[in-house]
Amino acid sequence: MPKQTKVITPAQQRKMLHKNLSFQAAEAYKLLRANLQFTLPGNEGDGCLIFGVTSSTRGEGKSTTAINLSYTLAETGKRVLLVDCDMRLPSIAKKMEVANSPGLSNALVAPGNDIKIAIRPSNVLDNWKFVASGDIPPNPSELLGSHRMRSVLKALAKEFDYIVLDLPPVNLVSDALVVSPLVDGMIVAVREGYAERKELRDCIRQLGLSNAKVLGIVMTDVKGDGKRYGKYRKKYYYSKYYYSDHHDKRDSTHIED
Template sequence: MIFFNNKKKQLSNDSMENGVHMITAAAPNSVISEQFKTIRTNIQFSNADKTYKSLMLTSSLASEGKSTVAANLAVTFAKQGLKTLLVDADMRRPTINATFSIANPKGLTNYLTNREFNVNGAIYETSTDNLFVMPSGPVPPNPAELLNSRRMDSLIDSLEKQLDLVIYDAPPVLSVTDAQVLSTKVDGTILVVRQNVAEKEAVRRTVELLKHVKANIVGTLLNDVETKGGNGYYGYYGYGYYGVKKD
């Protein structure tokens, strides 16, 4: 058995309480927003034979910025004119309700646990054209089982037919099995790796676990990289593909 970060860490609840920083919405012409546009382009051209209708973003461990990347990437796709839905599939540590100021939101778990619930009651418009969000809803006792249900399969299929792109913000792979389960149901998975936080063996193990369930790993994104000018920007660089560089 492999253990990572044996020292107990106090997980930050800042993104859960205050939401994530939406730089692509607040400063669409900033350097970072341009980087997200580059990431969008790389994703769109990563497979010439297929258009991705669903993407999952995850990380190895908590606090690597995957929710921030997922939200800003969703804005970037929406600004291109694509009808985009951001789904908070991190049921244990949700961020969408705080990020988009949705009080007491109905969400994904409401739909998955109540057959009478209309999915439209879990989808919210945002101030960004073409961008919609689905909060996680109440925290359930069995997130992995819900994500692995036939009702979840039906939801994914329905959303893909009605929208141009659905982005799922999933929990870290090494924390729970949710991301592994969801990765088998979406078109592609992107792994977010935070510089000076992610551990090499943890990332390696994450890739192994995703490949074990035959997830389609589109690429990896290195974030929180200091710019050479030292201007303090919270950078997102290094989008690439597994297999390009081998250790």
């Protein structure tokens, strides 16, 4: 199936994000939040939980999911940080309508650079902050897989209850895989009618090989009622947003035809 790109105006883009979400979309993200909290219960006193959001290919809705998930987590009053780890095609700063630097790459290149200089207010909720990806470096996967990245995340985990990492796609670059040991769980965004089934299968396999804990699949841009997925997964379908349970490790390594 050919990948379809669609042109989305800035106004349409804004309507898909955080406080501008429709009631139905906001409810779908709350269901996602509830399912994640159920899957990895209680960070009360247990420290910070780190989620990664990735996909098999480009343009599947990772960044949109990462923004809305982090916002929805922050709505509970928890301290939440969204981090753009896509240093090749950054988009969080653009979607939050600010400049992309300083950001994560600037904090990683020089040990003297404190990540705190890169933490920005969302201007939406006081307890919801974000870090842009920063100046585009020549070596994103080395930076993301570095000891420095580990220690930066460790420092951030002391300041936040949840960290959501917006990662590049698994099948194109190794960035998401090198980060996977640092996260508590990985969420895979799948845009309906976009990636080939084989691409998703390869993505899940790669994540499995790197011992990532795949918590679930978020289906984006769903048309119709999503019934055909119901045979395999418990489903929650609201308008364009669709979250499917995908907790079973065996299922997560096998995509049904």
